[in-house]
Amino acid sequence: xxxxxxxxxxxxxxxxxxxxxxxMRAFTDTRDSETTDELWVLEHDPVFTLGQAGQxxxxxxxxxxxxxxVDRGGQVTYHGxxxxxxxxxxxxxxxxxxxxxxxxxxxxxxxxxxxxxQIRGQRRKAAPGVYVNQEKIAALGLRIRxxxxxxxxxxxxxxxxEPFHRINPCGYRGLEVTQLSAxxxxxxxxxVADVLVDRLCHQFRLWVTDSVNSLSVPTAELNAA
Numbered sequence: 758x759x760x761x762x763x764x765x766x767x768x769x770x771x772x773x774x775x776x777x778x779x780x781m782r783a784f785t786d787t788r789d790s791e792t793t794d795e796l797w798v799l800e801h802d803p804v805f806t807l808g809q810a811g812q813x814x815x816x817x818x819x820x821x822x823x824x825x826x827v828d829r830g831g832q833v834t835y836h837g838x839x840x841x842x843x844x845x846x847x848x849x850x851x852x853x854x855x856x857x858x859x860x861x862x863x864x865x866x867x868x869x870x871x872x873x874x875q876i877r878g879q880r881r882k883a884a885p886g887v888y889v890n891q892e893k894i895a896a897l898g899l900r901i902r903x904x905x906x907x908x909x910x911x912x913x914x915x916x917x918x919e920p921f922h923r924i925n926p927c928g929y930r931g932l933e934v935t936q937l938s939a940x941x942x943x944x945x946x947x948x949v950a951d952v953l954v955d956r957l958c959h960q961f962r963l964w965v966t967d968s969v970n971s972l973s974v975p976t977a978e979l980n981a982a
Contacts, residue, residue, distance in 0.1 A: 832927045860899065896911045
């Protein structure tokens with residue numbers, strides 16, 4: 758399947774959550790039909806995010822980790838160092854994909870990445886994300902605005918999983934989580950990112966035109982977001 762759509766990769770390292778969220782919204786609100794799609798690859802400082810369907814009863818004992826209500830779909834999840842976060846900022850109309858296609862394509866890319874290390878990932882009906890032996894290894898939470906996607910996926914690679922016990926992950930009481938390094942996969946986020954980005958490009962017929970390590974959203978747009 759040939760790659761037909763250009764893509765810019767932003768490798769952002771470790772970032773606080775709020776500025777990146779603001780930048781995603783600003784990018785989505787100011788892009789037009791000629792704007793190149795982007796894929797933001799990063800990890801976050803410790804934070805719980807509560808999606809639009811989120812219920813505070815699923816936030817059990819956050820302690821000193823902030824809880825931020827956000828505009829993505831889904832319930833509560835945790836982001837922290839050692840977790841690979843990928844935000845696909847895609848024009849769905851240009852890619853000719855619907856929301857369901859986007860979700861399934863992201864899940865398949867994660868499943869294919871896991872297979873690189875002989876790990877069998879699975880979907881679960883009515884519970885977006887990817888699971889290994891009934892334990893969640895990757896969560897999805899997306900928002901579509903003006904026909905374009907933002908927010909994205911969180912893939913547990915090599916992190917402290919304890920904060921997941923302070924919530925009902927994705928709104929499921931007792932849901933166990935796992936991570937790649939505990940299953941025999943690599944602990945290096947850069948290695949995992951290379952494989953996952955390749956699989957995402959394959960799923961959505963994208964070709965990488967450039968890779969940068971910074972954001973370029975104007976400060977005025979961030980302040981207005």
